[in-house]
Amino acid sequence: MPRARPPFRRSPDIHGGQPVFAGTTIPLQVLLDALRRGEGIDHLLETQPGLSEPQVRAVLAWALEELISRERLPIGPPQASLLPRVKDGVIT
16 A cells, blocks of 8 residues: 655755645754654644644654654564463462
8 A cells, every 4th residue: 555645845945955844844853853852742833833733743643654664673482471370289
């Protein structure tokens, strides 16, 4: 199934090619900077009135899906059952 188009755009004419929220000239970097400072989406929306909550959530969801699809974890051995066993009348 083809992936949906990302919710951001790049253009050499806008912020030197930095990715921006689709339909805006607001760089994605403002979201990253806000998250690094521990600020929530509500604060970002207050300081960037050209953004909507669905735009921000779409970028976050896209980024998480991209990360999950790229990350490959090795498959480990099967884990033993954590249920108790009874041997000779004793629970082990």
